[in-house]
Amino acid sequence: MPNTSSRAFLMSASAALALTAGAVSADTLRIGLASEPTSVDPHYHNLGPNNALARHIFTPLIEQDAQQLLNPGLATEWEAVDDTTWRLTLREGVTFSNGAPFTARDVIYTICRIPLVPDAPSPFTLYTRAIAGLEAEDDHTLIVTTDGPAPLLPNQLATFGIISASVSGAEDEVSFDTDGCTGIGDAPASAEFNDPAFAIGTGPYTLDAYIRGEELRLTRNDNYYGDAPAWEQIVMRPLTNAGARVAALLAGDVQMIENPPTQDIARIEGDGFVISSGLSNRVIYIALDQGDAPTPGIAGDTNPLQDARVREALALAIDREAIQQRLMLGLSEPAGELLPAPMFGTNPDRPAIPYDAERARELLADAGYPDGFQIVLGTPNDRYINDGAISQAVAQMWTQVGVQTEVDAKTFSAFIADRNGFNFSAFLAGWGAGTGEMSSPLGALVATRDPDRSLGGTNFARHSNPDIDDRLVEALQTVDDAERERLLREASAIAMDTFAIVPIHYELTTWALAPGLEYEARADQYTLGFAVTQAD
Structure with a gap:
C-alpha cells in the first residue's frame, strides 16, 4: 500500500527530473518501459516486450x-x-x-x-x-x-x-x-539484428540504435506501405523501477509509461494524465516441477509436487481475492484457467480457484505431509505487475498451511536464465496468448516437451499428461470450430482438475500517458508507439 516515504520519493524524483529534462520535440514520442526487450531479433524470444518491439x-x-x-x-x-x-x-x-x-x-x-x-x-x-x-x-x-x-x-x-x-x-x-x-545460406545470429544495418523490415519504423540498458531509438520508415505514423521518432527507455517510471512521466521526461503502480493511478489521473486500462490475455501463474527427484528448492529424495493432492493444496492456499484487492487494487481478475472467458477454448462456467486453507492442510496430510515441507519459489521482480509482491504474498499463504516457503526474487533476465536451466521447483511467471485462444498456453506451458512437434517449449515444470497432449494435437488439426473448441475445453479442464499448473489471475494492463495523448488498451499487452495518437 502507498506510504509517505514512497510518495515523497516520487515527488522529489519528479522535481529533479523537471529541472534536468530538456524540451520534448512534438515529433518524438518517449516511452518508459517496465521491461526491456532482450533482442531486436523478431524470432529469438516469444516474449511480450520483444514482440511489441518487433511490430514496429x-x-x-x-x-x-x-x-x-x-x-x-x-x-x-x-x-x-x-x-x-x-x-x-x-x-x-x-x-x-x-x-x-x-x-x-x-x-x-x-x-x-x-x-x-x-x-x-x-x-x-x-x-x-x-x-x-x-x-x-x-x-x-x-x-x-x-x-x-x-x-x-x-x-x-x-x-x-x-x-x-x-x-x-x-x-x-x-x-x-x-x-x-x-x-538460405548461413542463418544470421540473433545479435546481428541489434545492428540497424541488419534490422531491415517492412514496418512503420526502422531501428536507429539499440543500447542495452539505456534506450531504443526508432525512426519513421519513409518506405512504409501504410499510413505514416504520427511520430518521427520513438525513444524507448527501460525504467524497471516503478517509482522512477512514474517520476519520469510526471516530469515530462517521457510521455507514456507501462504498468504504473496500482497505488499511484489515482494520483496520476488527478494530475491530469491519461490512464488507459483493459483486461489482458496474460495469466500470471505458478509452475510446479513434476519431474523426478531431486528437484531444486526441495530437500530430500522425493518430489512432493508429483502428487496432485499437493499441487491442489498449494493452489487452494492462495487467496486470489486478497491479492486482487490488496496488491492489485482491483486491476486483476482471479483465474481458474489459463485464459479469461469468453476467449476461444475456455470453459465459461469454470470459476476462479477458491481459497480454502483448511482443505489445503487436509490434502497435505492425505498426501503424507502433515507437517508440510520446505520449498523455494522463484520469481522475477521487474517483469509483471507487482510480481515480487505477489510472490511474497503467496509464500506467506503457503507457509500458513505448513509449506515453509522462501522467495528467490531476481531481475527478469537472471530469472529467465535460471528458469531455462530448470533451476526452480516452483516459479511465478506470466503468459500472453499470442493467438488469442487456448491452444497457445496449453501448447507452450502444459504440453509434454516435444521439440519434434514444437510442443511444451515453455514447459519448465516437466509436466506430462498424454490425455492433454492427445486432445491438444487433435484440436490443432480440427477444422470444425465447435469440435475444436470442445477439445480445447476438455484439455484445459484436465489441466486444471489435475493442477498441472496453477493460475493466479489475469492482468488488467494499464498505461499512463501525457495529457492529450490516446492509446487503446491491448489484450496482448503490447506497447506500440505507432498506435499512440494525439486527441482531437
Whole structure:
C-alpha cells in the first residue's frame, strides 16, 4: 500500500527530473518501459516486450488489432483451398526499409529461419510446426500446405514478423523443406539484428540504435506501405523501477509509461494524465516441477509436487481475492484457467480457484505431509505487475498451511536464465496468448516437451499428461470450430482438475500517458508507439 516515504520519493524524483529534462520535440514520442526487450531479433524470444518491439520494425503476414481480431498485414487475403492447403495473397508494392521489394521469397526464408534460431528461450516454432510445404506461385501468391488440417494457421501467421531474405544472406532461390530448406545460406545470429544495418523490415519504423540498458531509438520508415505514423521518432527507455517510471512521466521526461503502480493511478489521473486500462490475455501463474527427484528448492529424495493432492493444496492456499484487492487494487481478475472467458477454448462456467486453507492442510496430510515441507519459489521482480509482491504474498499463504516457503526474487533476465536451466521447483511467471485462444498456453506451458512437434517449449515444470497432449494435437488439426473448441475445453479442464499448473489471475494492463495523448488498451499487452495518437 502507498506510504509517505514512497510518495515523497516520487515527488522529489519528479522535481529533479523537471529541472534536468530538456524540451520534448512534438515529433518524438518517449516511452518508459517496465521491461526491456532482450533482442531486436523478431524470432529469438516469444516474449511480450520483444514482440511489441518487433511490430514496429517487422510486419507480420496478418495483423492483430487491440482485441486480437485478424486484419490484413503483408497478406491481404488468405483462404483455405482445402483441409491442408491455404492460399495467401501478398501485398503488392511493398518494400523493405532499404528499398528492396517484398516478395514470397522473404516469407519462405523467414519460416525457414525460425527453427534455426540458436538458443531461443521460447521459440516461434510453436506457430510454424504445422507447415509442411511452401510454394510461390508468383512473387505475391504463396501456397501453404500443412501436415494435417491447420485451422489456426492465420492466427499463427500473425505472431511473427517477416525479415529480408537478401539482407540475411539468402540465395536467389529459397526452397522450403521440413528436412532442411535450401538456399538460405548461413542463418544470421540473433545479435546481428541489434545492428540497424541488419534490422531491415517492412514496418512503420526502422531501428536507429539499440543500447542495452539505456534506450531504443526508432525512426519513421519513409518506405512504409501504410499510413505514416504520427511520430518521427520513438525513444524507448527501460525504467524497471516503478517509482522512477512514474517520476519520469510526471516530469515530462517521457510521455507514456507501462504498468504504473496500482497505488499511484489515482494520483496520476488527478494530475491530469491519461490512464488507459483493459483486461489482458496474460495469466500470471505458478509452475510446479513434476519431474523426478531431486528437484531444486526441495530437500530430500522425493518430489512432493508429483502428487496432485499437493499441487491442489498449494493452489487452494492462495487467496486470489486478497491479492486482487490488496496488491492489485482491483486491476486483476482471479483465474481458474489459463485464459479469461469468453476467449476461444475456455470453459465459461469454470470459476476462479477458491481459497480454502483448511482443505489445503487436509490434502497435505492425505498426501503424507502433515507437517508440510520446505520449498523455494522463484520469481522475477521487474517483469509483471507487482510480481515480487505477489510472490511474497503467496509464500506467506503457503507457509500458513505448513509449506515453509522462501522467495528467490531476481531481475527478469537472471530469472529467465535460471528458469531455462530448470533451476526452480516452483516459479511465478506470466503468459500472453499470442493467438488469442487456448491452444497457445496449453501448447507452450502444459504440453509434454516435444521439440519434434514444437510442443511444451515453455514447459519448465516437466509436466506430462498424454490425455492433454492427445486432445491438444487433435484440436490443432480440427477444422470444425465447435469440435475444436470442445477439445480445447476438455484439455484445459484436465489441466486444471489435475493442477498441472496453477493460475493466479489475469492482468488488467494499464498505461499512463501525457495529457492529450490516446492509446487503446491491448489484450496482448503490447506497447506500440505507432498506435499512440494525439486527441482531437
